[in-house]
Amino acid sequence: MEKPRYKNWIPFKLVAAVLLGALALLLIARLLVEKNAVAGLLLMLLAFAALFFGLYILRARTALDDDGGGVQGKVLDGVLRHLARTGWNGRGKALDIGCGSGALTVKLAKAYPRAHVVGVDLWGRGWEYSQKLCEDNARIEGVGARASFRCGDAAKLPFVDGVFDVAVSNFVFHEVRAQPDKRALILEALRVLRPGGAFAFQDTFFNRHVYGDAQEFVAALRPHVTEIHFVDMRRPDYAPGFLNTRVVLGNMGLIWGRK
Template structure:
């Protein structure tokens, strides 16, 4: 049995933009090239609009496909694996301690931290929304079992209102999550996360802030 951590760039998104590219290209050929619409400004404008949309979707598809390949756990670059292992390398919890992974996705970071701290326990929490429909609690538990890790647990929850008492965890991690949470107050979300962290504990967060990594 092998762990399946999926991909941070969902295949459905890649396929969706690919289908969009084809659809707009077909519409361009029908309304901008064929004789369905008589020659003139109207046909020219409609043709340009559909052609531009086809180009935009094509560029987006190519970019998403390249990201899909880069983040694949089975690909050559394995960026996801490098990032996960890099974050986990900073997590050190005393025996009997507790760790939390906010937005655990497929469980990769939770499991990596649990492997490194075998005498501690780690909880992964995620809302597992429709945007990442292939991620689930069952997938996380299956991956944990495949990796031979028994000191993990997974639950569904909201990062904006974590179901934990203050100062519950010795370490809290989060990997590319906070920028995806709809909110006008990022500080409030971070403070909610930090609320669960013990004084002197470790907080490791990677997120995308308008294209930059933190």
């Protein structure tokens, strides 16, 4: 039986590059240490730090994976759990911004059998995702007729105002390097939502370098919506503690509400 392929948030090529880089540094350090002991030892320290980091992201990748600890799917379930709190009746059009390999898009389509779901993403080269992969996953999961995908930028969504009844997103806004103003990104997502439409966005809202103070960030959105709630999603009980770092789940927060 054909199986969907939901790609890991930690790409394999990143893990491989870090581990291979660490091994290369170790080799160079070993050669250097005979000529210049201090430089050689410093390089060795750097190599061990890279090796440690590489092994950490390898372990995190396994915990996140559907074929490992399955944490990634549970993180996405958190978005749907909070979307349900908006009271959306499940009818109409929903948008998944930065859909990756379509994991949240498909979950949404399965949870709401009367909805049509659109996934949008840039599918840049840094990721192992593609539009074809999303379409294949939706078809294999039996929701191909109610899920469609298109290429588009979260900073300038390719949709007219107010066409969606729902908008969701998971771990995307912090990735949009071309738009450092994250408030503008959320307002862009709200633009395509109809008045009263429901939303649930999960991201690294506790990363001060990206969002500043999370509470202030949410307060600034309040004039643009009729209802908004902020939820601290850090240290979830379903995830092993070692994932609670800045690199993986340590800054996770969620906003949900109605436009």
